[in-house]
Amino acid sequence: MRGRQIVKRYLTIGLLLLGYLLLHLYAGVDVPCPFKSITGFYCPGCGLTTMCLFLLALDIPAAFAANPPLFIALPFLLGHIIRQDWREMKSGASLTANSAKMPVFWLLYFIIFTIARNFAG
Amino acid sequence: MKKRNILLCIVLCIFTLGIYGIYWLYKVTNETHLAVGRRTSASGGMAILYTFITCGIYGLYWYYRMGESLLEAKEQRQMPGDKNMALVYLILGLFGLGLISNVLIQMTLNDIVDFDAAQAAPSSLVSTDTDSAGQDQD
Numbered sequence: 001m002r003g004r005q006i007v008k009r010y011l012t013i014g015l016l017l018l019g020y021l022l023l024h025l026y027a028g029v030d031v032p033c034p035f036k037s038i039t040g041f042y043c044p045g046c047g048l049t050t051m052c053l054f055l056l057a058l059d060i061p062a063a064f065a066a067n068p069p070l071f072i073a074l075p076f077l078l079g080h081i082i083r084q085d086w087r088e089m090k091s092g093a094s095l096t097a098n099s100a101k102m103p104v105f106w107l108l109y110f111i112i113f114t115i116a117r118n119f120a121g
Numbered sequence: 122m123k124k125r126n127i128l129l130c131i132v133l134c135i136f137t138l139g140i141y142g143i144y145w146l147y148k149v150t151n152e153t154h155l156a157v158g159r160r161t162s163a164s165g166g167m168a169i170l171y172t173f174i175t176c177g178i179y180g181l182y183w184y185y186r187m188g189e190s191l192l193e194a195k196e197q198r199q200m201p202g203d204k205n206m207a208l209v210y211l212i213l214g215l216f217g218l219g220l221i222s223n224v225l226i227q228m229t230l231n232d233i234v235d236f237d238a239a240q241a242a243p244s245s246l247v248s249t250d251t252d253s254a255g256q257d258q259d
Contacts, residue, residue, distance in 0.1 A: 034177070044174040102166070103164075103166030106170050110170075110174055
């Protein structure tokens with residue numbers, strides 16, 4: 001039952017993402033970045049839509065260029081999510097001590113790269 | 122899990138220009154998972170990260186998941202719950218009223234803490250310290 005819920009969640013998110021990408025491609029729908037609108041600077045997620053579109057088109061260099069830090073981090077973050085859900089499906093117990101190392105590491109990583117992206121040209 | 126003084130949380134969010142809100146998100150996420158007894162979304166730290174890298178979009182999903190999780194926690198305790206609250210939290214977040222969603226979520230958590238205390242829950246994680254905004258000991 002729990003496994004079915006997890007699969008249903010992945011399918012829902014996947015379909016929503018695909019739907020948004022298709023709307024973006026063919027209807028020009030875009031999610032504006034409030035951070036960029038206000039400050040003029042790129043936020044860590046700027047270029048995510050473009051990156052996803054290039055990934056779907058299997059254009060890896062262009063996907064990397066759209067958002068390099070997120071391109072590098074994405075496999076690790078997705079792997080973390082999938083590993084946690086896999087463990088939950090297998091063992092059923094999912095409340096474990098939450099280590100702060102991983103989120104702190106990735107937060108620092110994105111902060112550093114976002115600053116570099118905006119100020120290093 | 123601890124009760125939080127909601128007014129103090131709001132004041133702290135305003136005076137810290139939202140920085141307290143990040144801590145609040147972290148604590149609410151982990152405490153909701155405790156209330157349900159299982160992880161129903163990303164951990165508090167990862168929720169902050171995902172919200173950061175998606176420029177707040179993950180926050181909308183977070184509101185919905187918290188709503189569903191709290192409904193599940195209430196159903197486990199046979200407390201009355203509104204099946205539409207997840208949607209309410211999401212819609213409030215969509216219209217820039219996320220602070221109200223946070224308040225409603227915290228109110229629900231406070232109710233659960235009160236319920237568990239009244240039921241003399243066996244879990245040693247429950248306390249009813251209402252004198253602060255929830256300064257934790259862990």
